[in-house]
Amino acid sequence: MTTKPPMRDALVAAAFQLFLERGYEAATIDDIVALAGVGRRSFFRYFPSKEDVVFPDHERALADMTRFLEASADGDDPVARVCDAARLVLGMYAENPTFSVQRYRLTKQVPGLRAYELSVVWRYERALADYLGARYADRPDGKLRADVIAAAVVAAHNNGLRTWLRSGAEGDAGAAVDHALEFVRAAWNGEGATRQGPPEAEDDVVIVITKRRTPMWRVVREIEAGLAEEGSPT
Amino acid sequence: MTTKPPMRDALVAAAFQLFLERGYEAATIDDIVALAGVGRRSFFRYFPSKEDVVFPDHERALADMTRFLEASADGDDPVARVCDAARLVLGMYAENPTFSVQRYRLTKQVPGLRAYELSVVWRYERALADYLGARYADRPDGKLRADVIAAAVVAAHNNGLRTWLRSGAEGDAGAAVDHALEFVRAAWNGEGATRQGPPEAEDDVVIVITKRRTPMWRVVREIEAGLAEEGSPT
Numbered sequence: 001m002t003t004k005p006p007m008r009d010a011l012v013a014a015a016f017q018l019f020l021e022r023g024y025e026a027a028t029i030d031d032i033v034a035l036a037g038v039g040r041r042s043f044f045r046y047f048p049s050k051e052d053v054v055f056p057d058h059e060r061a062l063a064d065m066t067r068f069l070e071a072s073a074d075g076d077d078p079v080a081r082v083c084d085a086a087r088l089v090l091g092m093y094a095e096n097p098t099f100s101v102q103r104y105r106l107t108k109q110v111p112g113l114r115a116y117e118l119s120v121v122w123r124y125e126r127a128l129a130d131y132l133g134a135r136y137a138d139r140p141d142g143k144l145r146a147d148v149i150a151a152a153v154v155a156a157h158n159n160g161l162r163t164w165l166r167s168g169a170e171g172d173a174g175a176a177v178d179h180a181l182e183f184v185r186a187a188w189n190g191e192g193a194t195r196q197g198p199p200e201a202e203d204d205v206v207i208v209i210t211k212r213r214t215p216m217w218r219v220v221r222e223i224e225a226g227l228a229e230e231g232s233p234t
Numbered sequence: 235m236t237t238k239p240p241m242r243d244a245l246v247a248a249a250f251q252l253f254l255e256r257g258y259e260a261a262t263i264d265d266i267v268a269l270a271g272v273g274r275r276s277f278f279r280y281f282p283s284k285e286d287v288v289f290p291d292h293e294r295a296l297a298d299m300t301r302f303l304e305a306s307a308d309g310d311d312p313v314a315r316v317c318d319a320a321r322l323v324l325g326m327y328a329e330n331p332t333f334s335v336q337r338y339r340l341t342k343q344v345p346g347l348r349a350y351e352l353s354v355v356w357r358y359e360r361a362l363a364d365y366l367g368a369r370y371a372d373r374p375d376g377k378l379r380a381d382v383i384a385a386a387v388v389a390a391h392n393n394g395l396r397t398w399l400r401s402g403a404e405g406d407a408g409a410a411v412d413h414a415l416e417f418v419r420a421a422w423n424g425e426g427a428t429r430q431g432p433p434e435a436e437d438d439v440v441i442v443i444t445k446r447r448t449p450m451w452r453v454v455r456e457i458e459a460g461l462a463e464e465g466s467p468t
Contacts, residue, residue: 115352145417148386156378159377183379183382187382
């Protein structure tokens with residue numbers, strides 16, 4: 001966690017007050033610095049552009065995510081790790097629900113902000129895909145697998161996040177995103193002899209992967225072994 | 235297929251000639267219309283901005299994709315349908331390999347074009363997700379499933395497309411994208427009693443999904459029925 005200078009916070013607060021009062025386009029950087037009681041140069045010390053003040057914490061979240069992925073151990077499950085990395089981004093939104101909801105509504109209205117957000121989301125997705133690509137380097141189609149899983153994790157995260165934001169940040173952001181990420185984890189995590197089904201069926205479905213030429217008696221044994229490992233049916 | 239007016243083609247050709255000779259930023263709209271031998275108003279009749287002339291066929295591809303999805307019958311497999319919709323977009327790139335490779339290289343160099351491309355990709359992804367969302371309307375987590383599968387299909391398509399573009403458009407674009415899409419189709423398509431494995435194992439793997447409480451004799455029958463349907467092992 002980096003400390004956030006008070007002047008930076010004051011600029012963000014002033015910007016959002018004006019965006020809500022006057023609209024994003026009508027509020028200028030001059031208006032923002034006047035309200036915050038600082039000079040234009042102070043604005044540009046913290047934010048390269050007006051768009052950046054709308055998303056003041058993404059650079060920090062991206063840096064946190066990159067550090068988190070770099071600290072991954074070889075024994076970590078790659079899909080679980082990228083799901084946890086996505087949860088770090090959610091933490092940024094959940095830290096300040098009111099601000100997150102305001103930003104969500106603003107972004108829906110302003111095409112330039114939507115474009116900015118897409119470029120940020122793309123950077124998160126690349127960070128996840130690069131990590132997965134390194135972990136899957138020795139696998140056939142490792143890069144493809146990495147790209148697809150990273151996209152699926154980002155889509156699931158955003159689905160859970162938007163569900164929470166649309167509700168006006170009522171309820172538990174973490175639960176909404178956990179549910180969405182579990183959907184992806186269940187689909188991609190199973191790479192051994194047994195594999196979890198999609199979450200809607202997780203309580204009562206067994207999935208068995210076996211070689212086509214495996215004799216039936218061995219398939220039956222694999223299924224029984226899988227059931228025993230996961231706990232016997234009630 | 236819409237017919238493309240010759241003046242529009244001339245503007246695209248002039249724009250790319252100048253972008254390659256001088257760089258994207260240095261070539262102005264005035265330079266482009268002068269080389270094409272038309273007036274500025276003609277440029278803006280076809281292209282809202284300089285970015286749009288770099289991606290002259292996306293609106294047509296988006297319209298084609300939307301029409302194709304709207305024409306889907308209830309009996310169509312939704313995942314197969316969105317994979318076919320993604321192949322329509324590929325067709326646009328494969329129509330003109332030289333132009334596609336030039337654009338790919340240009341887009342990598344110019345952040346504004348990269349942002350434009352992300353917004354186009356987002357619109358394709360929304361079109362796929364909206365279609366899937368309608369098809370999955372009655373399912374638990376239908377919207378989540380739709381978002382995740384749409385993102386996975388787009389990521390796979392782009393992986394195959396980029397592989398082909400990076401090779402300088404040598405080889406078969408369709409084969410690269412088919413391979414990538416098969417990876418997604420295999421992961422998400424299986425919702426019955428049998429299910430294909432991931433492509434790296436497609437020749438010799440059988441996946442069985444069954445209820446945990448299903449008696450073993452019925453599991454065996456399901457496996458045998460699945461094998462018979464897909465052709466018996468050699």
